[in-house]
Amino acid sequence: MKLTFALLIIIFLAFSGYHLTFRHFRLPLFARIFYLTGTEFLVLGLLLGPQFLNLVDPETQKGLAPLTALLLGWIGLLFGFQFEIKKLRRFPLEFFFGAVLEGLITLALVFAGVYLTLVICCDIPNAFMIVVAITLAAASGCTAQTGLAFLSPDRIAKRQNTVKFLRFISSVDGLIPLLIFGLCFFYNPSTGLEGSWLGGLWPGILTSLGASFGLLLLFTLFISHRRFQRELILVVIGMTMLTSGLASSLKFSPLLTNFFVGFWLVNLSRDKERIYQILMTVEKPTYLLLLVFLGVCVRFDSMGLVLLALVYCLYRALGKFLAGFLVTRVNPELQKYPGQLGFGLLAQGGLSLAILLDFQQAFPSRISTFVISFAILAVIYNEFLSHYFLERLFKEGA
Amino acid sequence: MGRYKQYIPDLKIYGITLFILVGFAFWIKIIHIESDWQQAGLTTFSLGFILLAAYMTAQILRIAGLPMISGYIFVGILAGPYMTGFLTHDMVARFRLVDDLALSFIALTAGGTLQLQFLRKRGKAIAVNILLITLMVFALVFFSFFFIGNWLNLMPNLTYSQTIVIACLLGVIAVARSPSSAIAIINECRAAGVFTTTVLGVTVAMDVLIIVFFTLAMTVSEIILGTGTAIDFRMITVLTLAVAGSLALGIVLGKGISLYVERVGHDLSLFLLFFAFSVFKASIWFNHFMETHFAVSLHLEPLLICISAGFTVQNFSKCGHIFMEGLGRFELPIFVLFFSLAGASLNLDALYMTWPLAAFLFIIRTIGIFGSTWFAGILNRDPPQHRRIAWMAYITQAGVAIGLAQLAQRRFPELENYLTTLVLAVITINQVVGPITFKIALKKAGEVEQE
Numbered sequence: 001m002k003l004t005f006a007l008l009i010i011i012f013l014a015f016s017g018y019h020l021t022f023r024h025f026r027l028p029l030f031a032r033i034f035y036l037t038g039t040e041f042l043v044l045g046l047l048l049g050p051q052f053l054n055l056v057d058p059e060t061q062k063g064l065a066p067l068t069a070l071l072l073g074w075i076g077l078l079f080g081f082q083f084e085i086k087k088l089r090r091f092p093l094e095f096f097f098g099a100v101l102e103g104l105i106t107l108a109l110v111f112a113g114v115y116l117t118l119v120i121c122c123d124i125p126n127a128f129m130i131v132v133a134i135t136l137a138a139a140s141g142c143t144a145q146t147g148l149a150f151l152s153p154d155r156i157a158k159r160q161n162t163v164k165f166l167r168f169i170s171s172v173d174g175l176i177p178l179l180i181f182g183l184c185f186f187y188n189p190s191t192g193l194e195g196s197w198l199g200g201l202w203p204g205i206l207t208s209l210g211a212s213f214g215l216l217l218l219f220t221l222f223i224s225h226r227r228f229q230r231e232l233i234l235v236v237i238g239m240t241m242l243t244s245g246l247a248s249s250l251k252f253s254p255l256l257t258n259f260f261v262g263f264w265l266v267n268l269s270r271d272k273e274r275i276y277q278i279l280m281t282v283e284k285p286t287y288l289l290l291l292v293f294l295g296v297c298v299r300f301d302s303m304g305l306v307l308l309a310l311v312y313c314l315y316r317a318l319g320k321f322l323a324g325f326l327v328t329r330v331n332p333e334l335q336k337y338p339g340q341l342g343f344g345l346l347a348q349g350g351l352s353l354a355i356l357l358d359f360q361q362a363f364p365s366r367i368s369t370f371v372i373s374f375a376i377l378a379v380i381y382n383e384f385l386s387h388y389f390l391e392r393l394f395k396e397g398a
Numbered sequence: 399m400g401r402y403k404q405y406i407p408d409l410k411i412y413g414i415t416l417f418i419l420v421g422f423a424f425w426i427k428i429i430h431i432e433s434d435w436q437q438a439g440l441t442t443f444s445l446g447f448i449l450l451a452a453y454m455t456a457q458i459l460r461i462a463g464l465p466m467i468s469g470y471i472f473v474g475i476l477a478g479p480y481m482t483g484f485l486t487h488d489m490v491a492r493f494r495l496v497d498d499l500a501l502s503f504i505a506l507t508a509g510g511t512l513q514l515q516f517l518r519k520r521g522k523a524i525a526v527n528i529l530l531i532t533l534m535v536f537a538l539v540f541f542s543f544f545f546i547g548n549w550l551n552l553m554p555n556l557t558y559s560q561t562i563v564i565a566c567l568l569g570v571i572a573v574a575r576s577p578s579s580a581i582a583i584i585n586e587c588r589a590a591g592v593f594t595t596t597v598l599g600v601t602v603a604m605d606v607l608i609i610v611f612f613t614l615a616m617t618v619s620e621i622i623l624g625t626g627t628a629i630d631f632r633m634i635t636v637l638t639l640a641v642a643g644s645l646a647l648g649i650v651l652g653k654g655i656s657l658y659v660e661r662v663g664h665d666l667s668l669f670l671l672f673f674a675f676s677v678f679k680a681s682i683w684f685n686h687f688m689e690t691h692f693a694v695s696l697h698l699e700p701l702l703i704c705i706s707a708g709f710t711v712q713n714f715s716k717c718g719h720i721f722m723e724g725l726g727r728f729e730l731p732i733f734v735l736f737f738s739l740a741g742a743s744l745n746l747d748a749l750y751m752t753w754p755l756a757a758f759l760f761i762i763r764t765i766g767i768f769g770s771t772w773f774a775g776i777l778n779r780d781p782p783q784h785r786r787i788a789w790m791a792y793i794t795q796a797g798v799a800i801g802l803a804q805l806a807q808r809r810f811p812e813l814e815n816y817l818t819t820l821v822l823a824v825i826t827i828n829q830v831v832g833p834i835t836f837k838i839a840l841k842k843a844g845e846v847e848q849e
Binding site for chain 2: 243
């Protein structure tokens with residue numbers, strides 16, 4: 001009964017909140033930042049979770065795990081659909097180069113910073129520490145477009161090229177972080193959180209590739225006929241469940257596996273537009289459910305979290321600033337963009353959160369809860385910072 | 399054979415798809431599950447597998463002219479705990495959530511399918527059918543079971559009066575129908591016409607009335623067994639209140655849905671999914687609350703609420719067609735999951751244990767349905783073709799009948815497991831045969847939309 005009740009509340013919140021959040025923007029600016037990013041859903045999740053109301057206790061969370069897997073799969077599929085090569089080729093190649101480089105530099109810098117901080121501050125087994133550092137670095141590598149939504153049309157008109165480049169980066173820069181995040185799943189704990197990496201790497205990669213190929217073949221067979229819309233809905237839901245379920249059972253990431261499937265589909269399937277429409281139908285509620293589920297996992301039980309979140313946020317901001325600067329200096333074609341490009345890349349969106357949730361589900365432990373908690377706090381810091389820096393970017397460039 | 403030649407390429411694709419799906423299922427079953435996350439993955443995979451495998455199998459059966467829901471049920475049986483065990487008892491129990499959602503959703507569809515103008519035209523015919531089916535099926539099943547049971551001494555542990563009670567309850571349960579199956583087949587065939595409307599009207603109305611009949615049968619049974627002394631008028635009042643309350647609540651909620659469609663409009667399918675699920679769970683919670691806090695067993699029926707809500711939107715607002723479109727969007731995955739899980743729940747052990755008696759009861763019930771629909775057809779002056787085929791439309795039985803049997807078993811523990819075992823066995827036969835005969839009937843009536 002508790003599971004049902006929790007599920008009802010969560011679905012209601014996601015559904016009603018989606019209408020409030022994404023359909024009504026006439027709010028004061030501060031509230032708008034809060035609402036548009038859906039941050040309030042993290043707080044709601046926290047309230048529903050074990051720390052406060054305990055409506056979604058650990059047992060209920062276990063019951064909701066299939067829904068979480070489906071959710072992650074849905075987001076992965078959606079992200080994969082952003083990589084339609086035909087559409088990407090409409091943009092200059094240096095855009096793609098810039099986005100990948102930006103993601104990679106941020107990831108490398110944050111990884112180094114987080115790893116060092118964890119070595120100094122936390123007592124975590126070394127192998128698992130690498131998993132944590134990769135996850136946090138991967139989550140920091142991704143950028144969202146929410147900040148750009150606040151820009152006034154005249155500012156966008158004045159700096160159209162910069163906005164276009166920022167939009168492109170925020171759509172694509174999650175690619176490398178997500179792929180590198182996939183490496184975490186080859187970490188094979190033998191006893192507790194101690195474990196080995198290399199033992200499971202090659203068999204793991206081969207299994208994942210084999211499974212992805214099989215799933216893709218299956219998807220292709222299902223849509224080899226032109227199906228009615230309602231049949232296509234069934235196929236998309238069924239395949240996402242199948243893919244997510246298989247990935248979780250194989251101790252792999254549903255997010256990444258579905259990303260692969262989405263990527264191939266968008267490039268090979270003639271029904272890609274129809275599938276994309278289906279995926280988009282529930283995109284916003286999915287995002288809000290993701291926030292609620294993450295909020296439920298959070299535990300704020302030490303002040304150290306606030307500090308660690310600040311440090312993580314700082315690493316990310318520095319990574320983004322430096323990456324933005326380097327990207328606009330390394331490639332001559334990109335030198336026309338402002339060196340402070342990184343100011344426009346601070347918003348941390350759905351993919352980062354999905355990476356965090358994926359990590360939490362795959363490696364449930366006291367440590368992962370701790371990590372998720374400060375990472376979420378850092379995401380909230382970022383939402384506020386991003387608005388300020390975006391304003392500066394456009395003021396300086398005006 | 400020539401007719402099927404054009405389908406050979408399709409069949410090859412379906413075959414390969416199923417082969418790969420089954421391959422994945424075998425693979426996942428040999429994976430060593432260590433963590434909760436992997437367990438959750440297995441559950442998610444199983445749902446996806448059932449959804450896709452049932453859909454593919456249904457496509458193959460469709461080519462053979464069989465109803466798609468037979469395919470869903472067949473895959474459920476095959477994957478279920480009594481055959482391959484891919485879905486364990488535990489999993490099937492956990493998927494009850496899907497069942498609840500699906501039942502309410504189907505009830506909304508049922509209500510939305512009933513159109514007042516058709517019901518007005520066929521009201522008398524529906525009433526005559528209900529009356530005759532109830533009387534004849536009940537009487538035939540009651541007397542046959544009673545005499546055969548005594549003659550062959552089938553239940554040596556039961557007393558004479560207990561045998562009468564089982565016969566009485568079996569008779570009432572035999573009257574129950576499966577609106578969900580009827581809706582699924584009608585939607586699959588896109589059937590429309592006088593015959594279809596009559597069958598749907600009878601089926602949905604029977605779903606309401608069966609609760610009343612069953613309560614009466616329970617009261618009579620209590621008197622026979624000596625646990626009750628006279629007709630419990632309080633119980634009848636509460637029942638009337640519950641039915642009226644459910645219908646009234648449905649009207650209010652139906653108005654709410656109309657308002658949503660007119661004022662908000664977007665994401666209707668998601669809204670309806672949420673609505674259906676909430677109604678089901680809120681009713682259960684309300685019933686439990688009334689029972690524990692006020693000792694009143696006022697059982698609001700979620701299915702009645704949803705039927706009434708759907709009927710209100712369809713007939714008392716201008717957005718009936720938008721409402722039906724919204725329902726239609728997620729209808730297929732819901733039907734597939736619901737019937738596959740129903741197939742997985744079919745108790746093959748019960749059928750194995752009691753198959754001669756179950757087969758006998760199936761035949762008797764079918765004879766009862768045939769006789770009653772034949773006479774009803776004569777009284778209603780239906781075309782001769784409709785009279786001949788009407789019985790085929792009323793065979794399916796599912797959840798309601800199982801629920802009633804379980805309720806009776808709980809009320810009369812002295813009946814041991816005879817009732818549920820027998821009911822489960824008969825339902826297994828009805829649920830396999832019923833959809834096939836119903837589709838044939840719709841085709842013969844000429845009310846199936848050409849593909």
